[in-house]
Amino acid sequence: MRREIPLLITGVVGVIFVLQYFIPHAPFNQFNNWFSDWFSIIGACAIWLGALNLIKISADKIYRKRADWGYSVIIILSFLLIVIIGSSSWTQFRDAGTGFDWLYTYVYSPLSATMFALLAFFVASASYRAFRARNLEATLLLLAAFFVMIGRVPVGDAIGGALGIPESFMPSKITIWIMSFINSAGQRAIMIGIALGIVSTSLRIILGIERSYLGGD
């Protein structure tokens, strides 16, 4: 019964979800909202599981003085700081001028932006490795990347103009052509595969053939 009931729930909910896509009549038109609401409620309750797990594991690391336990101290202190300051403003914690707002604006946002900005350096290092003309495919990739990058910046067309390249063969035009035709074709092929994969996986789950998400086979 420990496995049958979850499988039954999955199957019934899955079938209802499929039906509500095709049936606009009540009550089917409400199911999507109901399930979304329930998922949000369960997710909100489950946040505590995550938070408690984080505190428990961090506290355990500090208690046992495991490797890098200093980072766990920072985790717990940061967690308590944001919870206490956020709670002190009660329901207005999002309002401008609150301590939580200050932390969000001057600590959280810059940290997030810093992590996102790191992406530029990672793109540079990954590109350096990827764009080496080792074989025909890699050479084509290199050429495509060159034209796309040069066509995305104003200097590309400026160089094209200086070299007297016809308007139709300007780097920006080549970029548009590469992105609209070659790139779109490749992306669509992948998208079709993904869509079929999702349908197949969903059907396996609804029919109870795929059970590994419940643990075991």
Next chain:
Amino acid sequence: MKVKAVIILSAFLFLGAGLLFGQTPATDVATDSLQSPPPDVTPVMVRNVLAKDNPDDAGGAVVINWDLSVDDHVDGKVVAYKILRAEKQEGPFDQIGEVPAQSNQYMDNGTNDNKDYFYKILAVNSVKLEGRTSWQVTSESDTVGPVRSSAQWFDFRRLNVFVGMIILCTLIVYFINQAKAGKKLFIRKIAGLDAVDEAVGRATEMGKKIFFIPGTSDMDNVQTIAGVTILGRVAQLAAEYETWIEVPVSRSLVMVTAKEIVKEAYAKAGRPDSFRDEQVHYLTDDQFGYAAGIDGMVVREKPATIFLMGNFYAESLILSETGNSIGAIQIAGTGQPSQLPFFVAACDYTLIGEELFAASAYLSREPKLLGSLKGQDMGKAIILVSILIGIILETFNIFQLSKFFTVMG
């Protein structure tokens, strides 16, 4: 005599022409103006007003169409159309909406199902001076109705999706049954999945950890489900090899699910006692906080193997490039087309889209699961043939096959 006849005939012709071409429409002229409107500014009323239940919806909507007034053109006498509604034919009519000139449709979203409604359209001409209406004249169409809105039991705009789904599901179920009956099914090799054993073995040889990162989406995302499905197989291998596998997650529900899966995998490998609660742990729901946390762990602990399986966004390269920098063997898989190039550039093996969803079947080699893969491949073959036929037909403008593949609504 001849002259008289010509005069009389001319008079008749003149009168006839006047009746034919000089007909003024029966219009109501409403003036809510500060000044009287100038002569000859009343627009000709709209004709052929048609009100009907909005199809393929959940009810509560009536769609009204009409032919534009003949005066609705550039510099014409129509500036807008007002839509009036009543519950009785004789009225009273209330204005429920207004659309600009050149519009010939209005959707009334405020109806109660199974209740009669009557509609009229007013063609409006007005002039505004200094933000105030100087004068306004309207001409009223005939009343249409009664019309009722209702909910439908099937959305026919999605019939093509329904047919496609039935075909695909039939194929999948058919091949599942074929596999159950013992028919051998050929499945192409997927290098990334063949490398799973090697990747886990490498971590064992080096005496280092395995990291399994299931992406940043929750359990309502199929990619996450596919990811944690692979986790089960990887965790079982890790348990058999007695290698530590760590699963940092960004969603509480994923943590609960992954914990259950890893625990079960250890039990299946015959080592239930080796499982530790802290192997599957929560970091944060925040996208870049999660990436920063994992990057820190990767740099400090230097795992030998990293699996990135699930739904990833901008953090994909931040994670995989950090893993690459420490020399870990990396196997990634996602259904996000925009993140695939990053994984291809930074990882040793990448499961491209559908391969992620095929992983569970491929690794388990269970006939029923392999059958579903075969059905999926047949679906792909049908789409491929449709594309080829479509290219030929559309090139020669014979038949617009693409319309069959357009999802409406």
